Amino acid sequence: DAMVIQNPRYQVTQFGKPVTLSCSQTLNHNVMYWYQQKSSQAPKLLFHYYDKDFNNEADTPDNFQSRRPNTSFCFLDIRSPGLGDTAMYLCATSREGVQAGNEQFFGPGTRLTVL
Amino acid sequence: GNSVTQMEGPVTLSEEAFLTINCTYTATGYPSLFWYVQYPGEGLQLLLKATKADDKGSNKGFEATYRKETTSFHLEKGSVQVSDSAVYFCALAPITGNQFYFGTGTSLTVIP
Numbered sequence: 001d002a003m004v005i006q007n008p009r010y011q012v013t014q015f016g017k018p019v020t021l022s023c024s025q026t027l028n029h030n031v032m033y034w035y036q037q038k039s040s041q042a043p044k045l046l047f048h049y050y051d052k053d054f055n056n057e058a059d060t061p062d063n064f065q066s067r068r069p070n071t072s073f074c075f076l077d078i079r080s081p082g083l084g085d086t087a088m089y090l091c092a093t094s095r096e097g098v099q100a101g102n103e104q105f106f107g108p109g110t111r112l113t114v115l
Numbered sequence: 116g117n118s119v120t121q122m123e124g125p126v127t128l129s130e131e132a133f134l135t136i137n138c139t140y141t142a143t144g145y146p147s148l149f150w151y152v153q154y155p156g157e158g159l160q161l162l163l164k165a166t167k168a169d170d171k172g173s174n175k176g177f178e179a180t181y182r183k184e185t186t187s188f189h190l191e192k193g194s195v196q197v198s199d200s201a202v203y204f205c206a207l208a209p210i211t212g213n214q215f216y217f218g219t220g221t222s223l224t225v226i227p
Contacts, residue, residue, distance in 0.1 A: 004158075033213075098215055104161075106160070
């Protein structure tokens with residue numbers, strides 16, 4: 001089945017130790033998104049790629065970086081995680097921009113814990 | 116600007132009760148509207164959507180009607196089941212840009 005896959009599902013890291021989260025998709029969608037979702041809150045968009053064009057949200061900390069080496073894969077790099085970065089990280093895709101009514105397809109998420 | 120205001124929870128209902136979760140929005144023009152559901156420990160799944168005024172989205176017994184005059188997209192289900200226990204998010208996709216705007220989510224617990 002076509003889907004959005006995230007690895008790992010659970011990640012524990014030490015304060016300040018870099019971590020990379022992975023997302024892959026078999027949908028061949030042009031747009032990929034990374035969201036941060038803290039407990040009992042709505043997902044917060046960090047950034048998205050439209051094909052190779054990177055779009056960073058204004059309030060995304062510099063500590064968060066992303067790479068999209070090809071259509072299928074997108075990575076979230078957290079260079080120096082802080083305790084406040086403990087959250088669920090959700091990857092999503094859409095065929096084209098959401099303004100045309102295209103839905104976003106979400107992966108199962110990576111639950112990151114920073115100790 | 117764009118925003119979504121969603122009924123606060125948590126909501127607890129008995130099985131077979133009627134469900135309404137209110138959602139209102141602020142946006143320019145005619146955005147697309149969505150309801151997503153999130154089961155514990157999982158990502159978000161699309162429940163239903165509507166892309167123009169007066170459209171009704173429906174899926175798995177859930178319905179929501181796009182009301183431009185009241186800027187609302189309330190979620191309803193006639194008879195909830197224990198398996199409907201989850202968090203429900205209302206979301207808006209504006210006519211420009213690639214960002215979804217999510218409501219804060221409503222947690223629903225259905226008890227037997």
